[in-house]
Amino acid sequence: MASSNPSPVDPELVISHKFPETSFSYTERDVALYALGVGACAGDALDEKELKYVYHRDGQRFIQALPTFGALFPFQNKKGQVDDVPGMQFDQRLLLHGQQYMEIYRPFPSSGSILNKIAIAGLHDKGKATIIEIETTSYIKESGEALCMNRSTIYLRGAGGFSKSSPPYSYITYPANQVSRVSVPKYKPSVVYEDRTHQSQALLYRLSGDYNPLHSDPMIAQVAGFTRPILHGLCTLGYAVRAIIKSLCNGEPTAVKSIFGRFLLHVYPGETLVTEMWLEGPRVIYQTKVKERNRAVLSGYVLLKHIPSSL
Numbered sequence: 001m002a003s004s005n006p007s008p009v010d011p012e013l014v015i016s017h018k019f020p021e022t023s024f025s026y027t028e029r030d031v032a033l034y035a036l037g038v039g040a041c042a043g044d045a046l047d048e049k050e051l052k053y054v055y056h057r058d059g060q061r062f063i064q065a066l067p068t069f070g071a072l073f074p075f076q077n078k079k080g081q082v083d084d085v086p087g088m089q090f091d092q093r094l095l096l097h098g099q100q101y102m103e104i105y106r107p108f109p110s111s112g113s114i115l116n117k118i119a120i121a122g123l124h125d126k127g128k129a130t131i132i133e134i135e136t137t138s139y140i141k142e143s144g145e146a147l148c149m150n151r152s153t154i155y156l157r158g159a160g161g162f163s164k165s166s167p168p169y170s171y172i173t174y175p176a177n178q179v180s181r182v183s184v185p186k187y188k189p190s191v192v193y194e195d196r197t198h199q200s201q202a203l204l205y206r207l208s209g210d211y212n213p214l215h216s217d218p219m220i221a222q223v224a225g226f227t228r229p230i231l232h233g234l235c236t237l238g239y240a241v242r243a244i245i246k247s248l249c250n251g252e253p254t255a256v257k258s259i260f261g262r263f264l265l266h267v268y269p270g271e272t273l274v275t276e277m278w279l280e281g282p283r284v285i286y287q288t289k290v291k292e293r294n295r296a297v298l299s300g301y302v303l304l305k306h307i308p309s310s311l
């Protein structure tokens, strides 16, 4: 007899899905708009470590892209979003960004044409939620050189419970030890950096390509369980990584090799982000807290190319 309450996820259909390749172009204006969206120069328009992200400082030829600029590339996938995946039924308003992992292979040009190759990298039944992981590898279109890889972990509240047997369904295509939750050290952080987001931060950040109404529409935010629109997870990650580059890498955006972040709790625009950093060789463990609520909202690590000498 057919069930009146069909399973929200058909795992075989989901993991066999093949996304088409997608391409898009960006300009220096996109690079600068993104930097403003993650708070560059917000506290000081003359900031000598950050002006280069938004302006051709001292005759500099190109605006320099922050490494997290590459986290925007998956959002240009017109045909590479979770709602395009057959075999998935979920309420889009309950979707949350759970984790982000990025590998950066070469510095981002200040403008360019990009080709995205997209694949399902994970699917997990968490009972009350389903987690889907989407991996996007981005290439310079003309040369075919790989620029970066983004693996986005998406937490779909209310869409779990599809496993037919125990243990619950879990599938990944990558080494399990590559992305795991970090334990924040018990000892004092090497550096602490504080940044106040603006009330309109999500409204500014969305112009970089993530138009999810959870970040702009008060009614949708309430349906999703929040008192008002929340900040994009990748905006918070952009603040944290910018704080690390400024504090430990003298503002040099090409110092970063890979980035991992787990979104622990939502952030409301206007709140103050306090990022604590622990330097362990070339690896920076970090935790970002919201000062007003004294709650951790993000933790992870950034792997640098070299051990910083600026401390």
Ligand SMILES: CCCCCCC[C@@H](O)CC(=O)SCCNC(=O)CCNC(=O)[C@H](O)C(C)(C)COP(=O)(O)OP(=O)(O)OC[C@H]1O[C@@H](n2cnc3c(N)ncnc32)[C@H](O)[C@@H]1OP(=O)(O)O
Residues within 6 Å of the ligand: 074, 075, 080, 081, 095, 096, 097, 098, 099, 126, 131, 134, 152, 153, 154, 155, 210, 212, 214, 230, 231, 232, 233, 234, 262, 263, 264, 265, 266, 267
């Ligand atoms: C292609 C690119 C597409 C990208 C789309 C992104 C679109 C964006 O516009 C959307 C956003 O930016 S949303 C804003 C940013 N994200 C957030 O604010 C979420 C913050 N985190 C939370 O609220 C909770 O951690 C919450 C709710 C996520 C989980 O909390 P709980 O329900 O209490 O979970 P819990 O009971 O602790 O754990 C259940 C199982 O889930 C795993 N888990 C928990 N948090 C996770 C997280 N953040 N990421 C991944 N996995 C997570 C737990 O490990 C647990 O699994 P297991 O039992 O196997 O250990």
